[in-house]
Amino acid sequence: MKKTSPVSRSGRFGAGPGADVAQFTESVSFDWRLWQHDLLGSMAHATMLRKIGLLTKAEEIAIVKGLEAIGREIASGKFRWKLELEDVHMNIEAELTRRVPAGAKLHTGRSRNDQVALDMRLWLRDELCELSREIRLLQKSLVFLGAKNAEVLIPGYTHVQRAQPVYFAHHLLAYVEMLDRDYHRLSECFRRVNVCPLGSGAIAGSTLPLDRELVAKLLGFVDAKGMPQLTQNSMDAVSDRDFAVESCSIAALLAMHLSRLAEDLILWATAEFNFISMSDAYTTGSSLMPQKKNPDVAELARGKAARVFGNLVALLTLLKGLPMTYNRDLQEDKERLFDTIDTVRATVRLMASLLDNTTVKVKNCAAAASDPALLATDLADYLVRKGVPFRQAHHAVGALVALAEKVGKPLDEVTLEEFRGVDSHFGPDVADVFNLEKAMSRRVMTGAPGTREVKKQLARWMKLVR
Numbered sequence: 001m002k003k004t005s006p007v008s009r010s011g012r013f014g015a016g017p018g019a020d021v022a023q024f025t026e027s028v029s030f031d032w033r034l035w036q037h038d039l040l041g042s043m044a045h046a047t048m049l050r051k052i053g054l055l056t057k058a059e060e061i062a063i064v065k066g067l068e069a070i071g072r073e074i075a076s077g078k079f080r081w082k083l084e085l086e087d088v089h090m091n092i093e094a095e096l097t098r099r100v101p102a103g104a105k106l107h108t109g110r111s112r113n114d115q116v117a118l119d120m121r122l123w124l125r126d127e128l129c130e131l132s133r134e135i136r137l138l139q140k141s142l143v144f145l146g147a148k149n150a151e152v153l154i155p156g157y158t159h160v161q162r163a164q165p166v167y168f169a170h171h172l173l174a175y176v177e178m179l180d181r182d183y184h185r186l187s188e189c190f191r192r193v194n195v196c197p198l199g200s201g202a203i204a205g206s207t208l209p210l211d212r213e214l215v216a217k218l219l220g221f222v223d224a225k226g227m228p229q230l231t232q233n234s235m236d237a238v239s240d241r242d243f244a245v246e247s248c249s250i251a252a253l254l255a256m257h258l259s260r261l262a263e264d265l266i267l268w269a270t271a272e273f274n275f276i277s278m279s280d281a282y283t284t285g286s287s288l289m290p291q292k293k294n295p296d297v298a299e300l301a302r303g304k305a306a307r308v309f310g311n312l313v314a315l316l317t318l319l320k321g322l323p324m325t326y327n328r329d330l331q332e333d334k335e336r337l338f339d340t341i342d343t344v345r346a347t348v349r350l351m352a353s354l355l356d357n358t359t360v361k362v363k364n365c366a367a368a369a370s371d372p373a374l375l376a377t378d379l380a381d382y383l384v385r386k387g388v389p390f391r392q393a394h395h396a397v398g399a400l401v402a403l404a405e406k407v408g409k410p411l412d413e414v415t416l417e418e419f420r421g422v423d424s425h426f427g428p429d430v431a432d433v434f435n436l437e438k439a440m441s442r443r444v445m446t447g448a449p450g451t452r453e454v455k456k457q458l459a460r461w462m463k464l465v466r
C-alpha cells in the first residue's frame with residue numbers, strides 16, 4: 001500500500017509543485033507564528049474526536065503529547081519549518097503524523113479552511129487583549145503626565161492659532177478620551193472575534209457527528225454567561241474575514257489618534273512652541289547639524305499610521321470581489337493583519353514610554369498661556385453678562401483687539417477710557433477678566449477646561465487607569 005502523507009496533494013496529484021510555485025504559494029514563512037493557536041485548536045479537536053468515538057483515549061493522548069512535544073521544539077527554535085509543506089497547519093500535522101500514527105486521524109472532519117479561520121480568531125483574541133491592556137497603559141502615561149503638571153496652562157489652538165487657555169492636562173485628557181473609545185471598540189470587536197468556526201469543514205460542515213459546542217467551550221469561545229459561541233453558517237464561516245477587517249479598522253482609528261498625539265508632541269518640542277522636552281533616548285541627532293534633536297519616535301508614530309491605513313484598504317480590496325467561499329486569495333490576509341497589530345501595539349507602547357520620559361517646560365507654558373488675547377472671548381462674555389447681544393459684543397472686542405494691535409500693546413493694557421470708547425457697558429471690573437486664575441475658575445461646565453472640572457476629570461481617570 002502506498003504510504004499516504006498528510007499533504008493535501010497526495011492521492012490526487014502526480015508531480016509536486018515546482019520550486020517557484022511552492023515559493024509563490026507558501027505561507028509558512030509568515031503564518032508559522034500561529035503555531036501556538038494551531039496546536040491549541042488541534043488539541044481541542046482531538047479531545048472532541050475522542051468524545052464522539054472517532055479516536056480512542058490512547059490515540060487522543062498520543063496526539064496531544066505529540067503536539068506538546070512539537071510545541072516545545074518550536075518554542076526552543078529547533079523545529080524545522082518546511083516550505084514545501086506550505087503552511088503552519090501542514091507543517092505541524094505532517095510532523096505529528098511522522099511521530100504518531102494516530103496523527104493521520106487528526107484532520108477528521110476538519111479542513112484547513114475552518115482551521116485557519118480558527119487559528120486567526122484565536123490569535124487575534126490574544127492580541128486584542130494585549131492591545132487593550134497597552135492602551136490602558138498609554139492612557140495612564142497621559143493621565144500621570146497631566147497630573148504631574150496639573151497647574152500648567154497652555155494656549156489651546158484652533159487652526160494652529162492661539163485660541164483660549166486650557167490646562168495642559170485637559171489637552172492630554174482629550175487623547176485619553178479618544179483612546180477610551182478605541183478601547184471600547186476593541187472589546188465590542190472581541191465579541192465578534194470570539195466565535196468558533198471549527199466544524200464548518202471546507203465549506204459544508206461534515207457528515208460526522210462533530211460536537212462543535214464542546215470544541216467552542218474547550219477553546220474559550222463562550223459569552224459572559226459561558227454559552228458557546230458558534231458560527232451559524234459554514235459557508236460564511238470559512239470565507240468571513242470581517243473580524244480581521246474590523247480589527248484593522250479599529251487599529252486604523254487608533255493609529256490616527258496616535259499620529260495626532262505624535263504631531264502635538266512634535267510641535268510642542270519645537271523651538272517655536274518649546275512647551276516640552278523629550279528625553280534624548282527618544283530623539284536622534286543629525287549627521288550634519290550638530291545642534292539638532294529630532295523627535296524620531298514621534299515622527300515614526302505619525303508615519304506608521306500610513307501603513308496601518310494601507311493594510312485596511314488592502315484587506316477590503318482583497319475581499320471585495322471574492323466569490324463564495326474560501327479562495328486562496330484569503331491567505332494574503334495574514335501579513336496585513338499581523339503587520340497592523342504589530343505596528344499599533346509597538347506604537348502604543350513607544351508613545352507611552354515617550355510620554356513617561358517627557359518633561360514639561362512649565363515657565364514657557366505659563367508665558368504662552370498669559371497672552372491676554374486668549375481671553376478675548378471672555379471679554380465678549382463680560383459684555384454679554386452686561387446684557388449686550390453676543391454679536392455686538394464680538395464686534396466690540398474685535399475693535400479693541402484692533403486698537404491694541406495698532407498702538408502695539410497687549411489687550412490687558414488697554415485703558416478703561418479706551419474700553420468705554422468702544423462700548424459704554426465696560427466698567428472698572430473689566431480688569432478682572434484678565435485674571436487667568438479667575439478665568440479658569442469660571443469654566444465650570446462638564447467637559448470644560450475649568451480648574452475644578454479638570455481636577456475632577458483627572459481624578460476620574462486616575463481611578464480608571466491606576
Ligand code: ARG
Pocket residue numbers: 027031086087112113116326328330331332
Ligand atoms: N495557508 C492557507 C491560508 O492561509 C490555509 C488554508 C488553505 N486552504 C486551502 N484550501 N488551500 O489561507
